[in-house]
Amino acid sequence: xxxxxxxxxxxxxxxxxxxxxxxxxxxxxxxxxxxxxxxxxxxxxxxxxxxxxxxxxxxxxxxxxxxxxxxxxxxxxxxxxxxxxxxxxxxxxxxxxxxxxxxxxxxxxxxxxxxxxxxxxxxxxxxxxxxxxxxxxxxxxxxxxxxxxx
Amino acid sequence: xxxxxxxxxxxxxxxxxxxxxxxxxxxxxxxxxxxxxxxxxxxxxxxxxxxxxxxxxxxxxxxxxxxxxxxxxxxxxxxxxxxxxxxxxxxxxxxxxxxxxxxxxxxxxxxxxxxxxxxxxxxxxxxxxxxxxxxxxxxxxxxxxxxxxxxxxxxxxxxxxxxxxxxxxxxxxxxxxxxxxxxxxxxxxxxxxxxxxxxxxxxxxxxxxxxxxxxxxxxxxxxxxxxxxxxxxxxxxxxxxxxxxxxxxxxxxxxxxxxxxxxxxxxxxxxxxxxxxxxxxxxxxxxxxxxxxxxxxxxxxxxxxxxxxxxxxxxxxxxxxxxxxxxxxxxxxxxxxxxxxxxxxxxxxxxxxxxxxxxxxxxxxxxxxxxxxxxxxxxxxxxxxxxxxxxxxxxxxxxxxxxxxxxxxxxxxxxxxxxxxxxxxxxxxxxxxxxxxxxxxxxxxxxxxxxxxxxxxxxxxxxxxxxxxxxxxxxxxxxxxxxxxxxxxxxxxxxxxxxx
Numbered sequence: 001x002x003x004x005x006x007x008x009x010x011x012x013x014x015x016x017x018x019x020x021x022x023x024x025x026x027x028x029x030x031x032x033x034x035x036x037x038x039x040x041x042x043x044x045x046x047x048x049x050x051x052x053x054x055x056x057x058x059x060x061x062x063x064x065x066x067x068x069x070x071x072x073x074x075x076x077x078x079x080x081x082x083x084x085x086x087x088x089x090x091x092x093x094x095x096x097x098x099x100x101x102x103x104x105x106x107x108x109x110x111x112x113x114x115x116x117x118x119x120x121x122x123x124x125x126x127x128x129x130x131x132x133x134x135x136x137x138x139x140x141x142x143x144x145x146x147x148x149x150x
Numbered sequence: 151x152x153x154x155x156x157x158x159x160x161x162x163x164x165x166x167x168x169x170x171x172x173x174x175x176x177x178x179x180x181x182x183x184x185x186x187x188x189x190x191x192x193x194x195x196x197x198x199x200x201x202x203x204x205x206x207x208x209x210x211x212x213x214x215x216x217x218x219x220x221x222x223x224x225x226x227x228x229x230x231x232x233x234x235x236x237x238x239x240x241x242x243x244x245x246x247x248x249x250x251x252x253x254x255x256x257x258x259x260x261x262x263x264x265x266x267x268x269x270x271x272x273x274x275x276x277x278x279x280x281x282x283x284x285x286x287x288x289x290x291x292x293x294x295x296x297x298x299x300x301x302x303x304x305x306x307x308x309x310x311x312x313x314x315x316x317x318x319x320x321x322x323x324x325x326x327x328x329x330x331x332x333x334x335x336x337x338x339x340x341x342x343x344x345x346x347x348x349x350x351x352x353x354x355x356x357x358x359x360x361x362x363x364x365x366x367x368x369x370x371x372x373x374x375x376x377x378x379x380x381x382x383x384x385x386x387x388x389x390x391x392x393x394x395x396x397x398x399x400x401x402x403x404x405x406x407x408x409x410x411x412x413x414x415x416x417x418x419x420x421x422x423x424x425x426x427x428x429x430x431x432x433x434x435x436x437x438x439x440x441x442x443x444x445x446x447x448x449x450x451x452x453x454x455x456x457x458x459x460x461x462x463x464x465x466x467x468x469x470x471x472x473x474x475x476x477x478x479x480x481x482x483x484x485x486x487x488x489x490x491x492x493x494x495x496x497x498x499x500x501x502x503x504x505x506x507x508x509x510x511x512x513x514x515x516x517x518x519x520x521x522x523x524x525x526x527x528x529x530x531x532x533x534x535x536x537x538x539x540x541x542x543x544x545x546x547x548x549x550x551x552x553x554x555x556x557x558x559x560x561x562x563x564x565x566x567x568x569x570x571x572x573x574x575x576x577x578x579x580x581x582x583x584x585x586x587x588x589x590x591x592x593x594x595x596x597x598x599x600x601x602x603x604x605x606x607x608x609x610x611x612x613x614x615x616x617x618x619x620x621x622x623x624x625x626x627x628x629x630x631x632x633x634x635x636x637x638x639x640x641x642x643x644x645x646x647x648x649x650x
Contacts, residue, residue, distance in 0.1 A: 018409055018410075018412075018413065020410075020412075020413030020416065020417065021409070021412060021413060021416075024412075024413070024416040024417070024420075027420070073405070073406070073409070102405060102408045102409055102412065103405065105486070123408075123412055125408055125411050125412055125415055125471075125475045126415060126472075126475075127412075127415040127416045127418065127419035127420075128419065130412060130415070130416060130419075131416075131419060
């Protein structure tokens, strides 16, 4: 997965409060042969600070090709808030957002797509299914085109 | 407040009683006094009559005397006629007087004396007339001149005049009494009137006060009512909030419990693949040692035993996780059902039950079971919820049939007031009476645990029925069958949903 125009490798921003989940996700993405850099954040505040930069405009990331892997249940804010802010930010709105969460509530799924989420995946409890889903996602990552940064 | 009220209650009738009593007294007094005053008037008239008659008596005697004198003086017999006419008049008058004054002994005595004098006088006059008539004119003149007749006349006049004066005194007395009585009557009437006015005023005051009090009480009751209503509203709101809180809590708990479960499951999976790697490695080592003939026979066994223990441990962990996942999912499902908005619509229950039987027709045929749906009254409720309720009940009836007996399921219904009742009856294995409550509890089951299931169905059904504003009852005998009765309001609305 890379951005062809800038030739800069895509970085995966992983917002996941559970370190176990983060580890399992990373393991399985790697198993799919995806070697892009993964930036893990265990809470919403840190992730928002990184994405929107010190000035809070998101301009600091406009030159970087990014992909966001977002959990909805965070200790300090909901992933939905982050999704809303990213998708309504001038510089960040084209970043593909993959919501990866335990919630399979239909209303929640609808809301995320309404807000501009690109992919919504429910974490299966069964590990075989989980590992399979993440590996599939990894394969998906290896083929999707991430829009070039401005 | 109750103290004063208790003391006030009898005041009104007492006042009324007093007023009535006063009226009776005034009326009686008035009647008595009016009668008295008529008696007084009669007495006055009587007195005046007596006076009149006394005067007449005197007048008649004077008439007789003047007739006698005229005759003696002129010898004209016409005067004698006057005399003769006056004498019976005088006697008549005297008799009348004696009659009307018979009640007065003093007057009777006086009249007796007057009568005596009258007799003497008339005798004297008769004698003088007789003497004159026989020609003895001188003797008659001498008799008159003798003055005895004049004395008699004067004595009689004095007596009569005294009687007239005495009657006048009686008249004055009686008039005064009559006036006094009249004054008394006036006073009593006025006093009574004043008292009645006072009682009336007091009554009006009391009525006004009790009206004010009842108005006050009414307002208090109204305020209390409003307050009660508010309290009920608050409590209902509290209850609804608490229920929502429980739903949210159940949702959050079950949801958040899944997260660590993913880790446990995940790293158990990782352990499994690690075990594969480790044992592969050990297998290689064992093979290497066997090649070097350094292998003791127990070594292979130990490795195999370790592998089995490892697998057993992993298997238990995985089964437990799968169980826990099922339970969490069940809680999640229930909490989600509890949060779903209901859309009431009129449901053709017969059609719905037929659809449900068709859905399970394949299974029913395999089991040799029959499902009969009677005429069912329609209900206005949430279609999905009602469908889930009956699908669960039919499913249970199919699931818990009796060995060696073809399952027969009957669904019947009836209307009772604002409720509709549906019975789902089967001839299955039945439920022990001790478990009649328990089967409705979450994760609780009854009888031999030889059928798959988590103990969620009936808990879910009861929660749904309660939310639909209805109730669930069960009558069942072990080995005979069960009847689940679902009672629903004919029309579901947000108001009649139960707080449960």
